[in-house]
Amino acid sequence: MGEPEVLSFGLTIDEEACSTCSLCVYVCPFEAITVKQLNDERKVEVDESKCRFCGLCYGMCPLEAIKIGYYELEDLVKQAEKLCTEAGARSLIIACKGSNPTDAIINGRVGDGKLPVLKVPCVGRVPLDFYVKLLADGVVERLHVLPCEEEFCRLKEGGRISSLRVDYLKDLLGELEADGRLLNVVKGVNKAEVDETKCVGCGNCVHYCPYEAASLKSPGIASIDEEKCMGCGICLAYCPNFAITLEGYEHESLSETVSKLAGKAVAAGEAPIAVFYCQWAYTPKPLKENGSNLCFIELPCAGRADPLHVIQALNLGFKGVLILACKQDLCNFEEAGAKRAEENLGILKKLLEQLGLGERVEIAFVSPKYPGEADQALSSFIGKLEG
Amino acid sequence: MIVVRPKPLDELLGYLRGRRKVLIVGCDGCTTPPRGLREAQTYANLLELAGKLKGENFSLKATTLPKTCDSHIVYSSLAGQLEDVEAMVSLACGIGVQVLNEVFPQIQTFPGNDTVFNGMQPKEGGAFEERCLSCGSCLLGETGGICPVTMCAKGLLNGPCGGFFEGKCEVGNWVNDCGWVKIFDRLKELGKLDIFTKIRLPKDYRDMQNPRKLSIAEVATKKAIPEVIDEVKEPGKRPAYSELMKKIRNGEFVVTGEVEPVKTTDLTEVLEAAESLKDYVTAINVTDNPTAFAYMNALIPSYIIQEKTGVEAVYQMVARDRNRLALVSDLLAAGALGIKNILALSGDTTTMGDNPEAKKVWDLDVTQFIYMISKIVDEGVDLAGNKIQNPPKFNVGSSANPCATPLEPEIYKLVRKQNAGAEFLQTNSLYDIEIIKHFLSECRSAGLKIPILIGITPFKSVKMMDWLVKYVPGVVVPDEIQEKLRKAREKSKEAFVDKNIEIFSELCREIRKTTSAVGIHMMAIGFEWVVPKILEEAGL
Numbered sequence: 001m002g003e004p005e006v007l008s009f010g011l012t013i014d015e016e017a018c019s020t021c022s023l024c025v026y027v028c029p030f031e032a033i034t035v036k037q038l039n040d041e042r043k044v045e046v047d048e049s050k051c052r053f054c055g056l057c058y059g060m061c062p063l064e065a066i067k068i069g070y071y072e073l074e075d076l077v078k079q080a081e082k083l084c085t086e087a088g089a090r091s092l093i094i095a096c097k098g099s100n101p102t103d104a105i106i107n108g109r110v111g112d113g114k115l116p117v118l119k120v121p122c123v124g125r126v127p128l129d130f131y132v133k134l135l136a137d138g139v140v141e142r143l144h145v146l147p148c149e150e151e152f153c154r155l156k157e158g159g160r161i162s163s164l165r166v167d168y169l170k171d172l173l174g175e176l177e178a179d180g181r182l183l184n185v186v187k188g189v190n191k192a193e194v195d196e197t198k199c200v201g202c203g204n205c206v207h208y209c210p211y212e213a214a215s216l217k218s219p220g221i222a223s224i225d226e227e228k229c230m231g232c233g234i235c236l237a238y239c240p241n242f243a244i245t246l247e248g249y250e251h252e253s254l255s256e257t258v259s260k261l262a263g264k265a266v267a268a269g270e271a272p273i274a275v276f277y278c279q280w281a282y283t284p285k286p287l288k289e290n291g292s293n294l295c296f297i298e299l300p301c302a303g304r305a306d307p308l309h310v311i312q313a314l315n316l317g318f319k320g321v322l323i324l325a326c327k328q329d330l331c332n333f334e335e336a337g338a339k340r341a342e343e344n345l346g347i348l349k350k351l352l353e354q355l356g357l358g359e360r361v362e363i364a365f366v367s368p369k370y371p372g373e374a375d376q377a378l379s380s381f382i383g384k385l386e387g
Numbered sequence: 388m389i390v391v392r393p394k395p396l397d398e399l400l401g402y403l404r405g406r407r408k409v410l411i412v413g414c415d416g417c418t419t420p421p422r423g424l425r426e427a428q429t430y431a432n433l434l435e436l437a438g439k440l441k442g443e444n445f446s447l448k449a450t451t452l453p454k455t456c457d458s459h460i461v462y463s464s465l466a467g468q469l470e471d472v473e474a475m476v477s478l479a480c481g482i483g484v485q486v487l488n489e490v491f492p493q494i495q496t497f498p499g500n501d502t503v504f505n506g507m508q509p510k511e512g513g514a515f516e517e518r519c520l521s522c523g524s525c526l527l528g529e530t531g532g533i534c535p536v537t538m539c540a541k542g543l544l545n546g547p548c549g550g551f552f553e554g555k556c557e558v559g560n561w562v563n564d565c566g567w568v569k570i571f572d573r574l575k576e577l578g579k580l581d582i583f584t585k586i587r588l589p590k591d592y593r594d595m596q597n598p599r600k601l602s603i604a605e606v607a608t609k610k611a612i613p614e615v616i617d618e619v620k621e622p623g624k625r626p627a628y629s630e631l632m633k634k635i636r637n638g639e640f641v642v643t644g645e646v647e648p649v650k651t652t653d654l655t656e657v658l659e660a661a662e663s664l665k666d667y668v669t670a671i672n673v674t675d676n677p678t679a680f681a682y683m684n685a686l687i688p689s690y691i692i693q694e695k696t697g698v699e700a701v702y703q704m705v706a707r708d709r710n711r712l713a714l715v716s717d718l719l720a721a722g723a724l725g726i727k728n729i730l731a732l733s734g735d736t737t738t739m740g741d742n743p744e745a746k747k748v749w750d751l752d753v754t755q756f757i758y759m760i761s762k763i764v765d766e767g768v769d770l771a772g773n774k775i776q777n778p779p780k781f782n783v784g785s786s787a788n789p790c791a792t793p794l795e796p797e798i799y800k801l802v803r804k805q806n807a808g809a810e811f812l813q814t815n816s817l818y819d820i821e822i823i824k825h826f827l828s829e830c831r832s833a834g835l836k837i838p839i840l841i842g843i844t845p846f847k848s849v850k851m852m853d854w855l856v857k858y859v860p861g862v863v864v865p866d867e868i869q870e871k872l873r874k875a876r877e878k879s880k881e882a883f884v885d886k887n888i889e890i891f892s893e894l895c896r897e898i899r900k901t902t903s904a905v906g907i908h909m910m911a912i913g914f915e916w917v918v919p920k921i922l923e924e925a926g927l
Contacts, residue, residue: 200415200421200423200453202415202419202421202423204420204421207508207512208512239425240413240415240421240422240423240424240425240426240451241415241423241424241425241451242424242425251425307429308425308428308429308432311429311432311433311436312432314432314436315432315433315435315436343513351393351396351433352433354395354396354397355396355433355436355437355440356440357436357440
């Protein structure tokens with residue numbers, strides 16, 4: 001294997017198409033976009049270091065001048081169509097990953113039976129055209145949009161902008177005398193809660209919460225301030241008695257997922273690899289190639305990566321475990337997630353090294369900002385395991 | 388919280404070899420980092436995996452206990468879960484492991500952790516810090532809430548020692564705060580500094596007589612902490628028993644030398660060094676396991692130097708290696724052998740020495756040691772009040788570190804040493820006349836009256852000078868001196884020696900002429916032959 005290919009920034013601006021209208025400048029929550037005046041020319045520039053790849057600019061651009069490496073409109077539409085066809089459904093749920101961990105939970109929130117779900121990292125990046133196209137083409141009759149609550153949006157403005165966009169479309173459809181119920185919006189959050197019957201009062205959650213949302217009151221029962229919690233799940237990885245719940249990411253459900261995946265993969269006779277990934281660092285390819293021995297387990301943040309699940313995976317026959325975390329400065333959780341994941345995994349690695357298994361577990365810091373980076377980390381890890 | 392560190396897996400596997408049904412028992416009590424159900428499950432998985440690799444067929448289960456240090460709770464929580472269990476691994480502290488073995492003697496329980504200390508977790512996580520040694524007599528009420536037993540690397544009750552610079556402790560390479568500087572600052576803040584020059588009596592170690600037991604009905608009705616006393620030894624009141632003390636009291640400017648017995652039974656070198664010094668010095672210090680290297684007991688060479696060269700010895704004694712029994716023994720032996728001067732010191736900590744694994748003693752700190760010598764000499768009794776027949780007659784000195792920063796706690800401590808009965812001080816090596824003057828004036832204004840000898844160490848080589856300047860915090864060698872010596876060395880070895888003689892004889896003259904120091908303490912180990920030349924040149 002040669003040197004890994006140097007990856008380029010995934011966001012580009014088609015200068016031919018760009019009218020320098022500056023909508024992207026106003027919408028960017030991270031002040032990464034500016035318009036530069038060069039002599040007589042105006043030019044939109046993106047500061048690569050500030051960009052968090054939320055895609056709001058992409059969703060907002062009226063001229064399709066912004067390209068963001070993945071998530072092209074056509075692909076998105078195709079994917080939605082495929083989901084509906086496969087399910088034989090005329091309704092589709094489009095949900096932000098950030099507050100919607102599993103299809104079952106999502107369907108529960110919508111309450112309209114078992115519908116196909118298209119999960120995206122931030123609904124805010126989905127352009128208006130997408131909804132229009134789906135409804136106009138008659139692929140779906142009814143769309144449920146599940147963004148995060150505005151305050152809960154990890155990309156700051158995604159929740160607000162997706163709601164504005166859908167409201168605008170609703171008005172438009174209303175004027176066209178189309179049924180307003182074509183578009184149903186359910187805003188959501190996913191926050192940690194303490195099971196007081198299980199809490200042992202150790203205070204780890206207080207210590208490790210990046211938002212100071214957890215507190216410990218006498219006589220030694222923790223509580224989590226709903227207002228402050230941002231659902232990173234770091235506290236779950238530190239709770240010694242599994243006393244904290246975060247829908248979809250509890251010890252039991254992740255442990256069960258690991259067991260199930262192991263059962264399938266081991267039965268298939270392959271040497272499987274478990275990949276725990278931060279939902280903000282990576283999105284596995286939706287149209288999964290078959291024959292892959294990779295098992296993906298989504299986490300709200302790499303800080304939720306649990307040494308217990310990693311060791312469980314190894315014990316159940318996984319050949320290796322890779323954690324895909326965000327780069328620390330791009331972590332959506334006060335830069336704590338990647339740091340905690342690295343610390344926690346470092347401790348486990350020291351234990352595994354004593355068994356000669358240190359190489360079986362690795363953490364890689366990747367960003368969707370550099371398309372292909374996660375794949376690069378994956379193939380390098382696979383190569384190492386095989387080597 | 389009780390802080391624990393996981394044991395190596397090999398050790399655990401060794402304990403569990405050949406057993407099948409093993410229960411990993413977490414603890415939800417004070418064990419930190421938390422070793423509850425999660426950790427028990429992690430270890431169950433880990434050991435199962437390890438077992439597969441090592442050909443062991445473990446069947447592991449995990450459980451946890453609300454606390455493992457209460458036999459009643461342990462029994463009621465666990466009794467139903469032990470069918471067929473062949474061994475247990477406890478993730479509690481050492482207490483938990485013992486309780487499990489006691490409550491369920493039919494099943495052997497092994498420790499999953501090493502129990503490290505009682506500590507706290509700082510706000511910035513990822514580490515724990517020791518805070519309490521369960522000494523049985525809590526001093527925090529009198530030390531501004533800072534524990535000298537754990538926060539001072541030597542556990543001194545009358546600190547600081549001389550080993551601090553910019554408030555940092557020399558033990559552990561200047562990383563930790565000096566606990567006693569912190570106590571000083573805190574007491575200053577609280578307006579309670581008056582306590583700092585008083586002598587705190589030694590600890591009553593019966594408080595720590597293990598195995599300790601405590602009845603639930605026990606309530607303390609009298610103070611158990613070592614008290615501070617108002618007793619103050621008047622400087623100059625003890626008769627001058629030694630030549631050194633007599634000369635100082637007569638107003639003579641005195642010079643003392645120093646020899647260092649090493650790891651040998653051969654005293655030739657030490658005697659040669661003493662011979663070369665004898666015509667130029669009033670007394671010769673004999674070092675006691677300096678920097679915690681295990682060398683010959685300083686008493687023997689002290690005695691032999693006195694016998695063979697006729698020069699008086701200053702028998703150095705560090706409090707690091709001996710408890711109060713051994714210190715009394717050696718003092719009595721020294722008295723019997725005609726030793727007249729004792730230099731009482733704390734001693735560098737064992738971790739800096741050539742047997743860094745050794746236990747440090749410090750049953751007494753240096754203040755308490757001086758106080759004990761005063762009791763023996765002046766009253767003929769030891770610390771416990773036992774009468775000593777024909778008590779020895781010593782004059783007692785100690786050390787001072789003018790380079791310590793902040794200097795204030797050092798000066799306060801020196802006043803305390805004076806109060807305990809120290810009669811003279813020898814400083815560590817100094818090179819800057821301004822530092823010497825500043826130190827002496829600070830001492831005098833703090834009420835320190837006892838005579839002070841300034842330590843002088845000529846440079847054997849440029850390398851030694853560079854090393855001292857670079858690695859020994861607090862050693863200040865003025866640039867001018869460094870440059871002169873460097874230039875001389877570029878010329879020749881002889882020029883370097885000559886320059887040494889010129890610089891240090893000048894420094895000695897300056898000290899004699901312009902300061903209140905009563906003498907010079909020459910420390911030129913392995914370089915003793917230059918001392919006469921410096922002293923001759925200085926007219927001493």
